[in-house]
Amino acid sequence: MALRLFEGKDHAAAYLQYRVSPHELICRIMDYMETKMPKQFDLAVDVGCGSGQGTILLAPYFTKVVGTDVSPAQLKMAVANSIPPNVSYRQCSAEELPFASGGVDLVTAMTAAHWFDRQKFLLEADRVLRPGGCLALLSYSMDMELEYGDVSNTLNDICKEFYAALLPYRNPYLGSSSVKIYLDMFDSCPYPDKEWNECLRVKRITPLNRYIGMVETFSSYQILQQKDPVEAERLSNEARNKLMSAMKVSSPDAEVTVIVKYFYWLACKP
Numbered sequence: 001m002a003l004r005l006f007e008g009k010d011h012a013a014a015y016l017q018y019r020v021s022p023h024e025l026i027c028r029i030m031d032y033m034e035t036k037m038p039k040q041f042d043l044a045v046d047v048g049c050g051s052g053q054g055t056i057l058l059a060p061y062f063t064k065v066v067g068t069d070v071s072p073a074q075l076k077m078a079v080a081n082s083i084p085p086n087v088s089y090r091q092c093s094a095e096e097l098p099f100a101s102g103g104v105d106l107v108t109a110m111t112a113a114h115w116f117d118r119q120k121f122l123l124e125a126d127r128v129l130r131p132g133g134c135l136a137l138l139s140y141s142m143d144m145e146l147e148y149g150d151v152s153n154t155l156n157d158i159c160k161e162f163y164a165a166l167l168p169y170r171n172p173y174l175g176s177s178s179v180k181i182y183l184d185m186f187d188s189c190p191y192p193d194k195e196w197n198e199c200l201r202v203k204r205i206t207p208l209n210r211y212i213g214m215v216e217t218f219s220s221y222q223i224l225q226q227k228d229p230v231e232a233e234r235l236s237n238e239a240r241n242k243l244m245s246a247m248k249v250s251s252p253d254a255e256v257t258v259i260v261k262y263f264y265w266l267a268c269k270p
């Protein structure tokens, strides 16, 4: 079973505005690939590309990069973004990719594979990858942390309250742990050459409001917003106000360091 979420126009727009795809992780993927096949890379496919923030980071390394997603709303945002000339997008499901068998050098799924029919996707990725081609799946845990002067602990207590309030709205398809989903996928990948990485802490200095915006893109927040928009807004405002008060700032544009904890795995098709 795969799930169709992230289809709303507003959610897709929020993705483009708030989600960050770390170039640090793209560098790790490319370092891994270069140890496996030191040559010109032709085709990368970024599955569940959303609004394409991660997809475009692959552009310098490949002759051609194709971002795929099942959601027309997300793809509309992706094409509205500025796109390098070697990047294009296709609408399709992760479980049926429109590529010839053995023709792809790299398949990535960035913060997306947990929504797929995971076993079908792994089989499909295996079909399209060429021997020596790589699969890279990455995601991050919801428990982002904040750093700000000597009040980081207080901020993180407020963040934890915010996340805890969203937890009841976590989609049951995800179970209790996203890391476990990825570990299970890792374990079921039959390639002998594979590596699991947990965790890469990516730091970004960003306005406080952008941090709130990132949390609002989480599927649990989106579910709450659909069920009870007033409560969703109240929770965001409460977290924002408490954070501002702890930081002793009067504007949500005040900058704070956000730490996102990524986990990822890489595998090379024999």
Ligand SMILES: C[S@@+](CC[C@H](N)C(=O)[O-])C[C@H]1O[C@@H](n2cnc3c(N)ncnc32)[C@H](O)[C@@H]1O
Pocket: 002, 003, 004, 005, 006, 007, 015, 019, 021, 047, 048, 049, 050, 051, 052, 053, 054, 068, 069, 070, 071, 074, 092, 093, 094, 095, 109, 110, 111, 112, 115, 116, 117
């Ligand atoms: C959490 S977003 C991640 C988007 C982007 N990769 C990023 O890093 O910001 C997940 C994306 O996966 C897409 N998606 C979910 N299930 C899918 C499926 N079965 N096939 C293709 N795309 C899917 C959604 O439409 C959404 O755009």
